[in-house]
Amino acid sequence: MEIVHTPVMKNEILSYLAPVSENPVMIDCTTGEGGHSQAFLDKYPALTVIGFDRDRSIQAKAIERFLPYGSRFIPVNGWFDEELAKREDCSADMILFDLGISIFHYVESQRGFSFRADEKLDMRLDENQKLSAETVVNEYSEEELADIIYQYAEERYSRRIARRIAEERSRERITTASRLADIIYSAVPPQYRHGHIHPATRTFQALRIEVNNELDRITPALQEAVRVLKPKGRLAVITFHSLEDRQVKWFFKNKAAQDGSITILTKHPVVATDEECRDNPPSRSAKLRIVEKKGDADYENN
Numbered sequence: 617m618e619i620v621h622t623p624v625m626k627n628e629i630l631s632y633l634a635p636v637s638e639n640p641v642m643i644d645c646t647t648g649e650g651g652h653s654q655a656f657l658d659k660y661p662a663l664t665v666i667g668f669d670r671d672r673s674i675q676a677k678a679i680e681r682f683l684p685y686g687s688r689f690i691p692v693n694g695w696f697d698e699e700l701a702k703r704e705d706c707s708a709d710m711i712l713f714d715l716g717i718s719i720f721h722y723v724e725s726q727r728g729f730s731f732r733a734d735e736k737l738d739m740r741l742d743e744n745q746k747l748s749a750e751t752v753v754n755e756y757s758e759e760e761l762a763d764i765i766y767q768y769a770e771e772r773y774s775r776r777i778a779r780r781i782a783e784e785r786s787r788e789r790i791t792t793a794s795r796l797a798d799i800i801y802s803a804v805p806p807q808y809r810h811g812h813i814h815p816a817t818r819t820f821q822a823l824r825i826e827v828n829n830e831l832d833r834i835t836p837a838l839q840e841a842v843r844v845l846k847p848k849g850r851l852a853v854i855t856f857h858s859l860e861d862r863q864v865k866w867f868f869k870n871k872a873a874q875d876g877s878i879t880i881l882t883k884h885p886v887v888a889t890d891e892e893c894r895d896n897p898p899s900r901s902a903k904l905r906i907v908e909k910k911g912d913a914d915y916e917n918n
């Protein structure tokens with residue numbers, strides 16, 4: 617059976633975002649398999665979706681899914697911060713970010729995103745990039761590794777884990793996700809091995825963030841997104857990680873205070889309903905924030 621990613625907080629996003637012009641355009645900055653994009657294409661027959669994704673394999677799935685929609689779906693392969701920077705001012709009615717990776721990456725990509733799999737340690741979304749998880753694990757200094765694991769995943773045993781990785785790699789290069797997971801398991805205290813998450817979860821998350829430079833792309837992309845939105849257009853961001861959510865929250869707060877170009881529509885982040893959390897566990901950590909770009913009249917009234 618094929619496992620397809622379930623779009624998180626789809627109904628909430630549909631209720632906040634809507635076209636503001638006659639020939640509406642939506643930019644889905646993280647199209648993945650296209651769950652959110654499809655919901656919008658189906659709801660608004662005049663809508664065109666420009667779908668970014670850096671990962672060619674998952675993008676191929678979206679392209680196939682949207683064949684029946686013809687030219688209403690325009691795929692763009694690239695990082696969202698770089699692709700948004702190329703777009704014209706005031707050219708999108710709605711912009712969506714659904715950060716992170718998809719279930720596809722864990723179960724199908726064979727790039728070592730899952731610590732349960734005996735796969736090569738890779739984790740690159742961009743197949744042409746040099747830096748992979750294998751490089752980070754084997755070539756970063758012990759201190760750099762510990763810092764990444766602590767900063768990007770708030771892993772309290774980061775130093776122990778980095779030390780054990782350094783010991784093990786001096787014996788033999790670490791090339792698979794399952795070996796790395798075993799090393800991490802052996803590095804943490806026994807009582808930490810049987811918690812509600814596997815002890816390798818956080819370290820794997822930190823490696824993925826480092827390999828794809830995920831955190832450094834968010835604020836520049838949001839800056840561009842506000843520029844690209846049409847007046848009265850809306851921008852929605854779903855995050856799964858406190859460091860991501862903090863960036864989004866502060867960017868919106870500062871932008872609203874500094875130049876008044878946006879209105880924050882979600883004072884507190886929207887979270888998934890209990891029912892969604894039960895049916896789709898990844899939605900439990902999701903936070904949704906939405907802003908609206910002010911129209912010309914709003915500026916005059918300021």
Ligand SMILES: C[S@@+](CC[C@H](N)C(=O)[O-])C[C@H]1O[C@@H](n2cnc3c(N)ncnc32)[C@H](O)[C@@H]1O
Pocket residue numbers: 621622623624645646647648649650651652653668669670671674694695696697714715716717718741830833
């Ligand atoms: C959580 S999934 C999106 C799922 C999608 N909303 C759906 O409903 O099917 C995030 C997608 O964004 C892509 N991605 C992550 N960071 C990116 C970035 N900085 N630039 C472009 N694509 C990115 C990943 O490859 C992944 O396919």
